[in-house]
Amino acid sequence: MSNFKSIGKDTKKIDALSLATGQPMFVDDVSFPNTLQIKLLYSPHAHAIIEDIDTSEAEKYPGVKMVLTYKNTPHIPHTTAGQGWPEPSPYDTWMFNEKVKFVGDRVAAVAAETEEQATEALKLIKVKYKVLPAILDPEESMKEGAPIIHDEPWITGAYDPKKNLAAHIDIRVGDIEKGFKESDVVVEETFETQYAQHTPIEPHVTITYLDEYGRLVIRTSTQVPFHVRRIVAQALQIPVQKIRVIKPRIGGGFGTKQEIILEEICSFVTLKTGRPARILYTREEEFISARTRHPFKVKVKIGAKKDGMLHAISLYALSNTGAYGTHGLTVASNAGSKTLPLYNKAENVEFISDIVYTNMPVAGAYRGYGATQGYAALEQAIDMVAEKLGMDPWELRKKNHIKAGETSPIFRALGEGREGVTQYIQSCALDELLEKGAKEIGWFEKYGRPKRNGSKVRGVGMSMHMQGSGIPLIDMGAATLKMNEDGSFNLLYGGTDIGTGLDTVAAQIVAETLGIKPEQVIVYASDTDLTPFDVGAYASSGTFVSGGAVLKAALKVREQILEVAREKFGEPDSKDYILENGKVISPKSGKSITLSEIAYDTLYVKNQHQIGATGSFVSPYSPPPFAVHFVEIEVDEETGEIKPIKYVAAVDCGVPINPNLVKGQIIGALVNGIGYALTEEYHFTPSGRMTNPNFMDYKIPSTRDLPEIKVILAETYEPTGPYGAKSVAEININGPIPAIGNALHDALGIRLHRSPYTPERVLEAIRKSKEKKLEPVDPE
Amino acid sequence: MKVKYIINGKEEEYEIHPGEVLLDVLRRNGHSEIKGNCYLGTCGACTVLIDGEPHTSCTILAAKVNGKHITTIKGIGDLNNPHPLQKAFVDVGAVQCGFCTPGTILSAYALLKKNPNPTDEDIKKALDGNLCRCTGYVQQVEAVKFAVKLLKEGKDE
Numbered sequence A: 001m002s003n004f005k006s007i008g009k010d011t012k013k014i015d016a017l018s019l020a021t022g023q024p025m026f027v028d029d030v031s032f033p034n035t036l037q038i039k040l041l042y043s044p045h046a047h048a049i050i051e052d053i054d055t056s057e058a059e060k061y062p063g064v065k066m067v068l069t070y071k072n073t074p075h076i077p078h079t080t081a082g083q084g085w086p087e088p089s090p091y092d093t094w095m096f097n098e099k100v101k102f103v104g105d106r107v108a109a110v111a112a113e114t115e116e117q118a119t120e121a122l123k124l125i126k127v128k129y130k131v132l133p134a135i136l137d138p139e140e141s142m143k144e145g146a147p148i149i150h151d152e153p154w155i156t157g158a159y160d161p162k163k164n165l166a167a168h169i170d171i172r173v174g175d176i177e178k179g180f181k182e183s184d185v186v187v188e189e190t191f192e193t194q195y196a197q198h199t200p201i202e203p204h205v206t207i208t209y210l211d212e213y214g215r216l217v218i219r220t221s222t223q224v225p226f227h228v229r230r231i232v233a234q235a236l237q238i239p240v241q242k243i244r245v246i247k248p249r250i251g252g253g254f255g256t257k258q259e260i261i262l263e264e265i266c267s268f269v270t271l272k273t274g275r276p277a278r279i280l281y282t283r284e285e286e287f288i289s290a291r292t293r294h295p296f297k298v299k300v301k302i303g304a305k306k307d308g309m310l311h312a313i314s315l316y317a318l319s320n321t322g323a324y325g326t327h328g329l330t331v332a333s334n335a336g337s338k339t340l341p342l343y344n345k346a347e348n349v350e351f352i353s354d355i356v357y358t359n360m361p362v363a364g365a366y367r368g369y370g371a372t373q374g375y376a377a378l379e380q381a382i383d384m385v386a387e388k389l390g391m392d393p394w395e396l397r398k399k400n401h402i403k404a405g406e407t408s409p410i411f412r413a414l415g416e417g418r419e420g421v422t423q424y425i426q427s428c429a430l431d432e433l434l435e436k437g438a439k440e441i442g443w444f445e446k447y448g449r450p451k452r453n454g455s456k457v458r459g460v461g462m463s464m465h466m467q468g469s470g471i472p473l474i475d476m477g478a479a480t481l482k483m484n485e486d487g488s489f490n491l492l493y494g495g496t497d498i499g500t501g502l503d504t505v506a507a508q509i510v511a512e513t514l515g516i517k518p519e520q521v522i523v524y525a526s527d528t529d530l531t532p533f534d535v536g537a538y539a540s541s542g543t544f545v546s547g548g549a550v551l552k553a554a555l556k557v558r559e560q561i562l563e564v565a566r567e568k569f570g571e572p573d574s575k576d577y578i579l580e581n582g583k584v585i586s587p588k589s590g591k592s593i594t595l596s597e598i599a600y601d602t603l604y605v606k607n608q609h610q611i612g613a614t615g616s617f618v619s620p621y622s623p624p625p626f627a628v629h630f631v632e633i634e635v636d637e638e639t640g641e642i643k644p645i646k647y648v649a650a651v652d653c654g655v656p657i658n659p660n661l662v663k664g665q666i667i668g669a670l671v672n673g674i675g676y677a678l679t680e681e682y683h684f685t686p687s688g689r690m691t692n693p694n695f696m697d698y699k700i701p702s703t704r705d706l707p708e709i710k711v712i713l714a715e716t717y718e719p720t721g722p723y724g725a726k727s728v729a730e731i732n733i734n735g736p737i738p739a740i741g742n743a744l745h746d747a748l749g750i751r752l753h754r755s756p757y758t759p760e761r762v763l764e765a766i767r768k769s770k771e772k773k774l775e776p777v778d779p780e
Numbered sequence B: 001m002k003v004k005y006i007i008n009g010k011e012e013e014y015e016i017h018p019g020e021v022l023l024d025v026l027r028r029n030g031h032s033e034i035k036g037n038c039y040l041g042t043c044g045a046c047t048v049l050i051d052g053e054p055h056t057s058c059t060i061l062a063a064k065v066n067g068k069h070i071t072t073i074k075g076i077g078d079l080n081n082p083h084p085l086q087k088a089f090v091d092v093g094a095v096q097c098g099f100c101t102p103g104t105i106l107s108a109y110a111l112l113k114k115n116p117n118p119t120d121e122d123i124k125k126a127l128d129g130n131l132c133r134c135t136g137y138v139q140q141v142e143a144v145k146f147a148v149k150l151l152k153e154g155k156d157e
């Protein structure tokens, strides 16, 4: 694999210099004359019916063009989840509804000449609410007699709305009860994860306008341009043909932009007024009304034999999807499907999940997508099994992890909202990751030997993970490649680079295949009028699915180029041509021709045609990347503060097509994960209003919070991925909660069953463990 | 009211409302290279240099800095002639979505003006107010160190 010319190289990210010099590349960097500014009014109640809404004063306010409410907007049930069609999320949403279901639900929108006018006019809207009893605790949601959140007759696709169940999963393999009976040790624990937010530094923003043919153009900050087109067409009942969606550069997504939440409102205003319209979320709106991570309560039960072999694993996940069921089923599925196959030695496995509605903020897709929540529980329970067995948790993991050539029945049993696809692991470096990561952190010297310095105690912890690469047999991407006179190529593809560097990876794949430089590939992406289809940026699909499509197109183009060369060289049967340095070379005859010559010839002179092709990629495979995380922390027993000292992420993502970008994905994800483990959390009033919707009170990591971070890449070759690549975007957000939790246990012998591990919670756990030690009689 | 600034070396005159913050005035007048919308001074994306000092432009009244020199990311380099910091951010892979990048680079620029030989700690401190959700900061810190090297090499020539 070593003679790659573009693959495995740190090609500079093709948009980086433009971004670093402040070119107008984002949605809101371009303004259109005469744009209407839209502002939204939100429900102050967690659950209420709008008995009356009077917009007359607002409509009269200077500059106001229109006021939108449920009264004058279409009532089309749809999901805001930007997923493939048919979406595995319920159709439980209208653009505006007379029943509001959480504090932050949309009540009305004002479109005015200026933002100030729109904001002022909002204050003049008079709403009379009939406040209903609200459900703010997922456990209350399923109880007999609980208020029904989605009692409208038009809801479809939810499991049992009368019971507030958005979705339900029940998967069993083997005989779980027998499995626990046969086990020598059994651990049963419950772990809870919290509401958190993606907080892309660029918030959601959409600008719409009509083009010179009267077609609707949507410039939007999205991860899913093609799903935006489809869902806006659905919600507004207009033909797909009338809509063009353009994705410029995106200021981060992490899942929250896999939702259609502003586009339909903005489009509606433009279609009604004929004028450009703009909505830009404030940071506060981003927190209260965009999407969050599904909070989970996971009951995990693991049975193991004396020799350390896992024998039975049961996970029960109670997922709080909030007021709407977007991504509810699939996020919960992933809590099992992306975790349980890792321990495929256990023959008896059960995954059960209830995904419940509450009158809380809406959860959605968030990097890690349920696997994060599943691993938070599973990877701490694994340590507890090891403790019971008197075994090093490293050893336990080493004995039980999945290996190349192996499979797990879970792959088939548990898919994305439907049955999955059997997967055999073809590349897996877990043993190497375990070895190298342990060495780097000093595991065998440090584990089980906490170091104390006054009130500060150091401990180490670890965790092990897998994810997927796109959704097998569902995610499809396509790419078109065409040749220019100078031997450069236009790549038009649907892949959606939201800051990850996918466009650069795509250029590298083309360059490798055609023997040119990545700089000779002009990438234009994600414009529904100009590029072929792609499902978009989610499920760690970028390199694998979109990159796979690019490779297919490039291989077709390569064949067309060779065809011309054979004719030119008069070697009709030749099969061993080399493409390099922008030339086709015949090693036997020594003849060569530049791609530029071929382009001129085919465009202008002989056998004229456009060298170009479209490739589509959909795969029965979703090869998992693997990661093992190690962390050393220092916890202060007096203050309760946890400080990560060193963090090691050992990762197998197949062939890293661009190691620098891979490193950025890994570190970005794990630092986000550290925030989720230590500080990030929504706080609520008793009536369900978020009280900390800003960066002062919702603390995400900054440079000051960084531990020493060490990334270790163990390269494997994944035969089903483009040039041996697997995904890397999500997996590394899964480690910090369990790894830090395990390190805390190593340091102080305490375990927190709820994240984030704030000083208060740590102190509380220390206090409880001391009380326990003082108790004279052990109730067990 | 009217204000005058010298923005990236060029004098510009704007009509403003007395209550407006600098971020809004500059963006409205075409300086879309300044990002940010937290309006609390908490994300750093709106950072500009005012008389060489980094400030979050969302928390400064436009009227208050009348007559001052303002530097945006466009004032330190461009596509054809990038500043070593801009070059370093590109080379090291410190730009992901790029939304935080202008503000972060300006904070680093102000640091290097004062302290051409910063330690890692100095760099982390200087970038602490610039939130980035994509990179996890490590490559940003590496980029600043690389820029220090590039700046020195540039001087040796």
Ligand code: FES
Pocket (backbone or CB within 6 Å): B035, B036, B037, B038, B039, B040, B041, B042, B043, B044, B045, B046, B047, B056, B057, B058, B059
């Ligand atoms: S917009 Fe100024 S600091 Fe965030």
Ligand code: FES
Pocket (backbone or CB within 6 Å): A201, A251, A252, A499, B094, B095, B096, B097, B098, B099, B100, B101, B131, B132, B133, B134, B135
């Ligand atoms: S690169 Fe995206 S926020 Fe920093």
